[in-house]
Amino acid sequence: MASESGELEVPANQKVERLLKTNINEEFARKAESLKPELHQWIDRPLSVIKFEPDPDAFFKCKAVQIHTIEELSKLSYGKGDQLILDFGSHRVGYFSINLGVDGINADAPARLRLTFGEIPYDVTENLHPCNTWISTSWLPDEIINVDWLPTDVDMPRRYSFRYVKIEVIDASPKYKIRLSEVKVRAVSAISSDAASAVSPLESTDQELISIDRISQVTLRNCMQTVFEDGPRRDRRLWIGDLRLQALTNYCTFKDFSLAKRCLYLFAALPRGDDSLPACVFEKPKLSAGSDYIVDYDALYGPMVYDYTVASGDLETAIELWPTILGSMKKPLVHLDADGKFDSKATDSWKFLDWVAGLETDAGMHGLVLFCCKEINKLAALISKPPPFTETVEKMTTAAPLFYDKDLGVFVSGSSRQVSWSSQAWLALSGAMDAPTCLQALTKVMGDPTAVKPLTPYAYHHVAEALARCGGEEQCLKLMRDYWGGMARAGADTFWEFFDAEDSRRSPYGDCHNNSYCHAWSCTPSYLLRVVLKDYLAATSKA
């Protein structure tokens, strides 16, 4: 993906499709607007001033060491070339402010500071620039500010997502140094502290699972703003794939049905001319469709409405959104060949499933679309509509074994007969073949070092859920302890957009400084533990 100049280029399948017009549904947009939440706010302060020391055993190769308590801070002064790192103790989303005082004869020049808001140590231990990435470097969380008159309060106007704040004094003057006090963040979320503490405790005494569940909830809560954001640092917007997983986790934790409903209407307000839904939407500066269209995200819209309907009991919304659901399936179903087999090459639209490079998507997309057709049929039954996809389900179920390689005992995808975890996961979730066969296939690929592994927690979630749904609850738990538990052991206080235990710098964007470390699609362990594995955990804790 590198151009001749060495700069990374946008991958071919993510280049903007010829833009078809969006047909705004004003009524749905108004409904979404009326459901916009007032955000809850609260003040948090840093716990200490730290430095990072090398630690070869740590995931990020460094460890935090306290050098001052926060009470000591206001007695310290910092001049040209000095820097400090504040540690808030865990991840926050909100508005940072500080009081800048003067230690010296007078402040005869402005104070020029660089503030860097870090979600992980690399953000504050390394130089963020240059950043070799094909997404925008304007996401990088640093600011240079010039403060004219000191002493003064400084309120940073932008919202940041961070645990650490590095403050570098680029310059003050020979006559004075700065003092820092009143350091705080006005944290924001759609979920109040009361609502967060009202979530029932996980029914388990296993400390590792309790901690994974807690980190999942913090991840979700920090992403729940006026929409379910994918990541409060980047992209700060609503994506269908992320929303589905967030909403499922929300239903078994915070139970904010109104925010979920708002997000369903936001997508329904913005269908394209061909009824396809945008993969993501922007709320600001005004509601508009993102230019990405992802075939799998289109298909997942209906299941999302189904999940919402089951969780909330609100049939009326499902009835109103029914035509949108049917429209959203058009593009995915165009990809079925005469045998009812999903063919990714049928269009050049983006099929996602995961960010891992070179993933063959036919088998996984076959499973995903079949799963979606079944979920939508279930929704039809709930709202007394004829099931729209009975024949499609039959056809796709008959075709599914065409992806199965009897000799290998796994599903294969594409002309290269690629073996990947994602293909097994989605075909298992679709129920296309019997559970023991699917579980065996999953077990096989997970033990095969040549199989294409997932990169994102999004894809790992589908593997984990598929294992549990096919009778592999123990394997699901093990995967959760390895993967999400691995992030926790690596120091995560919110779960990340990507995690590769072997490579702390891995990123599909070219540079890990552009990764997001509080990312919606990684919040699902709470859902897996509280819903999917609920009976299993109850049974095993009694045994």
Ligand code: RAM
């Ligand atoms: C990333 C986003 C988002 C995801 C898309 C496909 O850019 O962070 O979470 O849905 O990829």
